[in-house]
Amino acid sequence: MNKSDPWAAFAEIIRDPWSKIKDIKAKTGKKIIGHILPDVPEELIHAAGAIPVAIAGAGIPISLAQAHIPGYSCSHAMGALELRLNGELNVLDGMIIPYVCDTTRNLYHLWKNLFPDSPCEFLRLPKKIGDSNANQYLKEEYLRISKWLEEITGEKIVDETLGSSILIYNNSRDQLRSAYHMMEISPSSWTASRVISLFESAFRIPREEHLTLLERLPWNVMEETGTGRSRIYVKGKVWDPLEVTDLFDEYGFTLVGDEIVTGKRSVAIDPTIQKDLLQALVDRHMSLIPYTGYHVDPEQMIGDFITRVENSNAQGVVFLNPKFCEAAAFDTPDMILGLKEKSIPSLVLETSSRGTSLSQIRLRLEAFKEILSDDLP
Amino acid sequence: MEPIKALKKIKKITMDYFTAAHMAPNDHKPVVYCNVFTPVELIYAMDMFPVYPENHAAIIGARKMTTELSSAAEGMGYVMDLCSYARCDIGSIKLGMSPTWGLPKPDLILVINCQCGTLTKWFEVLSRKYNAPMVLIDIPHSGNGEQDVAAETYVRHQLEGLIKTLESISGKSLDEAKFKEVMNLSKQASELWTKMLIMGEQIPAPMTVFDQFVSMFPIVSQRGTETAVNFYGNLVQELEERVAMKIPAVDNEKFRLFWDNLPIWSDLSKLSGFLAERRASVVTSIYTWAWSQLAVNEQDPLSDWTRQYLYTFNLNFDYRVEKYIELARRYRVDGFLFHSNRSCKWISQDVFALRDTITKRTGIPGVIFEADQNDTRLYSFENLEKQIESFLELLETRSGHV
């Protein structure tokens, strides 16, 4: 690791998260719980004395998984399965797959079938957002998952531990919010690529350690008077391919908002420290920007999205849609229509580890930049 | 091969249904879009009219209109990887082309997600298009089908809420006597449907799953009506006669096969003919069995539905394996045809594990072929034929069929 470059540590974690986590496990003796994105409450895992690690399937070259899941599945599911089959995930002591779509549901079944001896739980997230019965159910579900975690770690989740876990995560979210802001005010040093690496890596090592690494960053930089930059808003699941953030920098795009599950959405809301901490986690989940697999009033879903984009003051929207993700693909056309009505241009990039061509993305971003800059004749 | 006479009525039943659907607004019956497992008995009991976009899409597939209609949806931005039912339905609205003169506009959109998640997203599109309110009955998935008491409470509350919504849209209260009558008719239809399926156990089978697919329309959309009871009553009677006279569905039945997943509507008769020529009778399928378990008791229908949605229709891997093995034994099948359906990821993504587990446990082989329920652009029928042909050759060598 390059000690003089405070950004290098984050890039290194993303490049090879599993070696790092093996070292941490050896050093701390803590249990490692893997989770598929999005929306597994890391605070609960942390409060049970384990280390949560997000599993990013996107971008993983697929070979072994092909024999177990059809090729018309998204790269998140295929990649996660590949990592388990090629042994990378042997470090895990347990695994949580959330119910966000048919694919994660099937992934859970496959996991149980292929690896019957690996502890794996299915987080039964209700699909309804903003519904009191769903809130009640989610709380019961968090309780059930808590018990499962306690069995794995042998540690009880009590108010004290959960409270301090929430504080650590709130602190981390606060820092990451500041980092996002830095990207807006000082885009030449706090580039999109660098800042997103902070977000991505936060999900892959203990947050305490991540917070220490964040302290080393150059927080005291001058504000820039950005010229020639275009403000964009990104909608999608994860930063896939990750190199897209380099291209944002290269073409002078400034990220002013996003709904990526390892992006601004993940730090937008903190659970409040209150008497009922589990309820605080439920409230946080229900207040997040609804993930595409969930259900809210259909008209409101589009309207709220347009409002978020407008409030961000973005000039354009980039959709990073994972190929074979039904949920995202159903939402996109009406979102684009809604944007058109407000004269906000958008660009859909369909991303997949098996078929995303960076050069094509580059070309399309270049054309999009021209549209946003009004440079066209 | 002697065709089943009772099936001839299906065309008229379908057309009468769609005529009534289009007349529903004139008859002051609110139109409710729903999916195959919604508690349609409540809708009929409230004097509302249930309409099934899935059925509409299947008919589009069977009439070979998929390419034109789904291309229209793709032109609107609905990518080709999406379920072809949804693409066909959305494209049909866009072009105003449909074998059923379209569908009447909905007053309510109702979806139960123990089926797939796709339906919720597809119906959200419809809800926006028609500016119609939408109700999702959200069914948590307990992974392996283990009891989830909290989910039972959650689902029951939603069903109670649904009754209130239906009452407010129809402007009527649920009439208990009418509801009981509808539940009773639904139960009768479901029992007759089951009786029909069981007849496939006979050797030779009097009916194939292709005939079952053709006969599905009333059990899906008209449970709770006299039409369904009469249709299946006649069908069962005719099948009993065929069994007594040993009239087979496939002449000189040689192979008995199991069909997994949805039918391939666009190539249904082609595939059925292809198999019949090779003396292969597809005698059962998990798909058609789903409708045998839909009846509820009048004592406590909401609890019955809650259990069905959570533990029966909420398919899980272990349940599927057990059910396939049970059916394979009962129907004495020689092999499995696994349709790996690009459209229906929900029911297809564990196909490799399913095949391997079942073959390991029973010794019965299965062939997996990739196709699509509607969209012929996504597979090659010739390849599919070749795969099935080789599979039948394998079966021949295995069991010494003559």
Ligand code: SF4
């Ligand atoms: S990308 Fe889409 S299909 Fe894949 S796991 Fe996420 S929600 Fe499901």
Ligand code: SF4
């Ligand atoms: S995904 Fe499958 S179950 Fe869902 S609507 Fe499409 S075909 Fe039907």
